[in-house]
Amino acid sequence: MIQPALAEEYDQPDALLLEPRTMLPSTRRSGVVAVKAGMTQEWDAWGQRVPLTVLWIDECEVVQVKTPEREGYMALQLGCGAKRDKQVHRQLRGHFRAAGVPNKRRCREFKVTPDALLPVGTHLTAAHFAPGQYVDVQGTTIGKGFQGVMKRWGFAGQPASHGNSKAHRKPGATGACQDPGKVWKGKKMAGRMGGKQRTVQSAYVYKVDPVRNLLYVRGQVPGHKGNFVYVRDAVLVPFKRQPERPVPTYLGPLPDAPLVAPPSAVDPYAARE
Structure with a gap:
């Protein structure tokens, strides 16, 4: 459902206005293209070890806006990383030049709703996600x-x-x-x-570091260290169980310190009857 306030933006996607909006149960935000940087571990407030996968969001920005009038559906094409001109095919190089963005190592498309559209050139950082939310991480398994x-x-x-x-x-x-x-x-x-595309669903975002553009996800995700993965909001977790998330993306000043998910209210070491 298209909100009346978004009617002009929907007809003119190249002239979108970036402004914070309220997330609705029907809102479908864009995901990001990230790089699997490796694994680490931390200890929560209860002293329990938490295995974490570190995802690096390297210069992720919008390359193209697709609308039902032109492409038949609504989506955002995002690019991640950087490449020299001689490393990019001339047709793809022309695609980046037409959009006015630098060459990207990997592009990925994410379907979105009208209230989550972003103009070309918008950068998505780790603050696009909120600590304590759940995400789906898709990647290629180790062969x-x-x-x-x-x-x-x-x-x-x-x-x-x-x-x-x-x-x-x-x-x-x-x-x-x-x-x-x-x-x-x-x-x-x-x-x-191995070597197949797989998705880890409902992975918990334990910590967000917007300064270094790092996302700490609990557990493991598919692929080698250095592989590209695609992260977006979980589809199987109910809307009420997810914390407040920025729509269409985080637009304020970046925090100076990492944001950690709130500790669990249940003691994992307590005896259960």
Whole structure:
């Protein structure tokens, strides 16, 4: 649903006005393109260890605004990182020059609602997210190469003795005989493992460092250190469970110190009946 105050901005996306808005349950904000910087750990107020993945938002800015009149849908194209001219294809280099933004290493599209539109050239920082909220992180898993069924699917393997000869790690039978006379599709067999796009849903944002543009997410996310990941608001967490988030993005002065999520009210070490 398009709010009346956004009618002019909706018709003229290149002349959008940046102003804070109230987030509604129907609001769909843009995500960001980040770099997986590695993992670390911290201890919360209860003294419990919290494993954290550090995500670096490197010069993430809006490259293109897509609208239903021109492209048939509403979305924002964001770019992250930097590249020299000779490292970028000439067609993509022309795309960046037409938008008036520097060359980017990676671009990604995020569908948004009209109240979350941003003009071209707007920078998104780590303050785009609020500590204590949940996000979905999408990335490419680490490739393992060609692996057997025990590593790839967790098979137990065959007996180590009692007549077993050189088949300890083999899968065994792959199907019946004459009926159906084939191996069913989807049968778990040896093959290439990893290197696929996966999404970690409802990851908890433990800390936000807007000064260094770092996002600390609890747990692990897919990919090697240095890989690109795509972060956006979680879709499975109810609106009431999420803290207040800036719409369309954070527009005020950046805080001088990192922002940490509020501590849990439940003691994790207390005895449970």
